[in-house]
Amino acid sequence: MTAAINYEMLFDPHVARLYYGAEPEPIGRYYDDERGLFMNARFGPSPFIQDVIQFAPDALAFTSAGAPTPVSRLGHHRQAIGDDDWIHFCLRLGSDGHEDISDYKTVEQPSRVCMITRYPAGTMIERTSTTDENWRVACLWLKPAALLRLLEISPSRVPQELSWLAVSKSDEATHLAVPLSIRMQLAVNDVLSCQFRGGVRRAFIYSKYLELVATIYQAAVDQVARPEQLVTKLSERDTAKILEVASIITSKFDHMESLAGLARQVGINRTKLVLGFRAIYGTSVEAYWRDWRLQKASELLRSDGISVNEVAFSVGYSEVSSFTRAFTRKFGVLPKSCKGC
Known part of the structure; x- marks a missing residue:
């Protein structure tokens, strides 16, 4: 698979199989429908866990861990943003990388930092990550309306410095780095260690990502409000x-x-x-x-x-x-x- 990937496609088991190079767990083992995909694979001596979940058509999340990064496409791939703007919360607990964003610039993504990035519709991203370190990454993808809905806030309550998170359409990419707090790290670890199955698993994972988006947003608010x-x-x-x-x-x-x-x-x-x-x-x-x-x-x-x-x-x-x-x-x-x- 050399073409740019649209992450929404990964809920198709066939596409996921080609992308990751391994077989996802069958529906019913971890999630009860196609809105959740779980992979527990081993590439030689390297274990790999990937949890992909869609909470709504405009909200999805990926959590993965490997030691070291065993899937080559995680280390280097191209992503295509579709017809709508997306906001990406990327939490790197292990390994670092960077993104080359079309019509914008190269954005560094250091380990132990949370990066918030807004991608306009039609953006192309060349994403590169180190593959010789332990891989532990969580990504939350939201359309602006989903972010406001999850946080239960109106656009008027968003600080002016963060208004780019709330507008429905943007002409250019924007990014902001916030500290990766221990609270954020614990929430990601809770997702990766979750042993629940079915609807209970979905409810638990959803609660952890809700905790993450609230914690990250508050960290961003505190950062821009700092004198x-x-x-x-x-x-x-x-x-x-x-x-x-x-x-x-x-x-x-x-x-x-x-x-x-x-x-x-x-x-x-x-x-x-x-x-x-x-x-x-x-x-x-x-x-x-x-x-x-x-x-x-x-x-x-x-x-x-x-x-x-x-x-x-x-x-x-x-x-x-x-x-x-x-x-x-x-x-x-x-x-x-x-x-x-």
Whole structure:
């Protein structure tokens, strides 16, 4: 399949089979009708999960994970936008990439950032992603009317700076990057780990995407409303260094280097790191690292055959009691309550 893909076509099992190179699960196993498609495949040693769901004709979502990216077309493909405008919420928990958008420009999509993009009707997109990293991506596609309907807001309540999200037709593409919060990451992980089937699965997945669209929209509102003097002026080079810091701190569970050490490691001054990190991620470096460890713990607790003690030690806690207190403060439940859930 070398032609540009229209994502709405992927609900056709034959098209999905050609696109992914694997057989989707039959209707009735995960979803009860053709508005949901689930794939649980293995390409050699690489597992791959893809959940494709249509909530309405103007609202669809894709969630996928692979280690590393096993499907070549996810790494590089062309997409055609049809006769209507679409809004794309792209959350990258693993791997980064970029989009070459016709009549617009190249838009970078770093890992651990949520990108909101508005595509006018007829847009062509050349999409490229890294394929040598663990793939963990969620995409929500909405027409403007669907976005307003899901958020239960009128166009008049949308901030002027975000009016491009609400208009029914636009002549040019627009994009905005917002921090990928821990709340967003947890919602995506809940989708990927969902074991429900049929109507119950659809209801659960819908609730998680509703949580995502509300959280992302509020993050965008907060970002454009932030007083100008409080926003750190970051060059592209500085932004890349701060994104590198996020990668460094999330690669280690046992300890986090000092802020001064992290700043020296990537070549940025400490003050710019502190203020810039908060501007991009909406939290401090230390809080981001703490929440990342607890998020990983939450994922591990859902796995069979691993104890709370093992989880605590694997994410860098030397004492189970300290881990239990931190986990309970974060999620409101004891770690043992999440075992196998």
